[in-house]
Amino acid sequence: MSATATIEAHKDSVTPAAQPQAYHIEAKGLNKAFGKVKALEDINFGIRNQEFVSVLGPSGCGKSTLLRIIAGLIPYESGAATVKGEAIHSPRPDIGVVFQTNNMLPWFTVRKNVELGARIRKMPAQARDQAVDKVLEVLSLSKFADAYPHQLSGGMRQRASIGQALVLDPPILLMDEPFGALDALTRDKLNVELLRIWQEHRKTVMLITHSIAEAVFLSDRVLVMADRPGKIIEEVVIDLPRPRDAAATRALPQFGEYVAYLGKIMGVTS
Numbered sequence: 001m002s003a004t005a006t007i008e009a010h011k012d013s014v015t016p017a018a019q020p021q022a023y024h025i026e027a028k029g030l031n032k033a034f035g036k037v038k039a040l041e042d043i044n045f046g047i048r049n050q051e052f053v054s055v056l057g058p059s060g061c062g063k064s065t066l067l068r069i070i071a072g073l074i075p076y077e078s079g080a081a082t083v084k085g086e087a088i089h090s091p092r093p094d095i096g097v098v099f100q101t102n103n104m105l106p107w108f109t110v111r112k113n114v115e116l117g118a119r120i121r122k123m124p125a126q127a128r129d130q131a132v133d134k135v136l137e138v139l140s141l142s143k144f145a146d147a148y149p150h151q152l153s154g155g156m157r158q159r160a161s162i163g164q165a166l167v168l169d170p171p172i173l174l175m176d177e178p179f180g181a182l183d184a185l186t187r188d189k190l191n192v193e194l195l196r197i198w199q200e201h202r203k204t205v206m207l208i209t210h211s212i213a214e215a216v217f218l219s220d221r222v223l224v225m226a227d228r229p230g231k232i233i234e235e236v237v238i239d240l241p242r243p244r245d246a247a248a249t250r251a252l253p254q255f256g257e258y259v260a261y262l263g264k265i266m267g268v269t270s
């Protein structure tokens, strides 16, 4: 079987109809418009418990809009969006969100920034301190707990904003281009760190990215969107062995085949 045929076969085997199963995150016939702009049209997808799913697509196709709806940050017109079977109307404590531009408050230290969510949720002080210590350790930021955001590198600031999302240990993590503003080397390193965290503390992840290689390296499945109006045009299962190691995984012939296949769907050559 050729590489493309293999990818096609996997794609077919994972359509929601073929594997009826409760989804952690689900959208059915979801529509969203901003005035006359149809940002999303008839969006249908599901993400299973502890599955890592990336969303790829051209600029303006509605990726961020979709993530913001799932995060409960903006409303939608029609269709359904659910988390654990419950309709989404507002932000939930079991969902952590990371954005491209970090939400760090410049006058707070890393520790104070990371503990914000726990304070807002009124977590008792002792449990909060333990949770923050654990998150800082997981993200290799313990030594920088008392530093201020301007004293950190761009990569460290993004790690700290992932910490802000992780402090409540949410089972669901939504990430909107979290590494988009970073240089390629830092981005690669954070991909490896994110994968390590996900492998150790399994979460249901929805990652928005512009990087095909990042999506293939990290994901169980990749959803591809197209624009005008924004819709999902393809779903590809990334059947690469786990645990994944940066060098070994990227050296696999299948890795290059997935990257090439997704590039072809998206109309790019690399």
Ligand SMILES: Nc1ncnc2c1ncn2[C@@H]1O[C@H](COP(=O)(O)OP(=O)(O)OP(=O)(O)O)[C@@H](O)[C@H]1O
Residues within 6 Å of the ligand: 034, 037, 038, 039, 057, 058, 059, 060, 061, 062, 063, 064, 065, 066, 230
């Ligand atoms: N608050 C808003 N008001 C009006 N139009 C909006 C708003 N937010 C998004 N849009 C429009 O909806 C469409 C989808 O935008 P969205 O930001 O979701 O795309 P995207 O795929 O995330 O883009 P990018 O990859 O550039 O971040 C675009 O046409 C955008 O201009």
